[in-house]
Amino acid sequence: MTNNIKVQRAIHNMTQADLAEKISVSRQTINAMEKNKYVPSTVLALKISKLFKVLVEDLFILEEND
Amino acid sequence: MKTNYLLPNKYKLLGWPLFIFGLIGGIFISVSNFETTGPSIKVLSIYSESFIDSKNHFFKVIENEILDEIIAVFIIIGGLIVGFSKEKVEDEFIYKLRKDSLVWAIIFNYVILLFTILFIYDLAFFDVLVYNMFTPLIFFIIRFNFLKRKANSHDE
Numbered sequence: 001m002t003n004n005i006k007v008q009r010a011i012h013n014m015t016q017a018d019l020a021e022k023i024s025v026s027r028q029t030i031n032a033m034e035k036n037k038y039v040p041s042t043v044l045a046l047k048i049s050k051l052f053k054v055l056v057e058d059l060f061i062l063e064e065n066d
Numbered sequence: 067m068k069t070n071y072l073l074p075n076k077y078k079l080l081g082w083p084l085f086i087f088g089l090i091g092g093i094f095i096s097v098s099n100f101e102t103t104g105p106s107i108k109v110l111s112i113y114s115e116s117f118i119d120s121k122n123h124f125f126k127v128i129e130n131e132i133l134d135e136i137i138a139v140f141i142i143i144g145g146l147i148v149g150f151s152k153e154k155v156e157d158e159f160i161y162k163l164r165k166d167s168l169v170w171a172i173i174f175n176y177v178i179l180l181f182t183i184l185f186i187y188d189l190a191f192f193d194v195l196v197y198n199m200f201t202p203l204i205f206f207i208i209r210f211n212f213l214k215r216k217a218n219s220h221d222e
Binding site: 020024025026028029031032038040041044 | 153154155157158159160162214217218
């Protein structure tokens with residue numbers, strides 16, 4: 001699975017730390033997600049998409065090997 | 067992330083000194099070949115076996131030198147607190163790192179134990195047993211802190 005968190009973050013002009021604070025996780029979590037090293041829970045995915053006002057499907061994209 | 071078994075973050079301040087003092091004490095008595103034994107006091111022994119006649123005793127008060135017990139308690143309680151206190155920001159990613167570290171530590175510990183079972187014999191194996199009481203916890207803490215540091219270092 002891949003995601004557009006970094007792009008959305010740039011659009012909203014947020015740092016990793018800003019986003020982390022808004023959804024009350026650590027900055028490492030954001031970093032790990034952007035590097036595709038961590039797949040967030042459904043709850044966290046929904047929180048992020050709500051914050052950026054986009055659909056979860058537009059933020060997180062399945063890849064062929066998923 | 068809601069978990070019901072993690073202590074508040076401030077407990078780490080208590081856990082780390084206990085754990086470190088325990089480890090230093092443990093190294094110290096290992097180096098002294100378990101001959102430094104500390105004060106001797108009367109303790110309740112639920113089960114004991116006499117060296118002289120190999121008889122079993124239940125619920126008997128015996129004399130025991132307690133330095134090794136103190137050190138073991140320090141390492142275990144300190145280690146449990148360090149390993150199972152919340153991080154400053156406790157979230158699902160940290161939770162995953164903690165779980166992954168636990169799995170890693172158990173597998174790593176038993177691989178090493180298997181190796182020592184096959185290649186270490188006699189009284190030397192007694193040392194292995196002593197260390198093996200603490201290594202799962204120690205490996206877990208090392209691995210967990212390593213993964214945390216790694217997650218911290220690769221920045222934007």
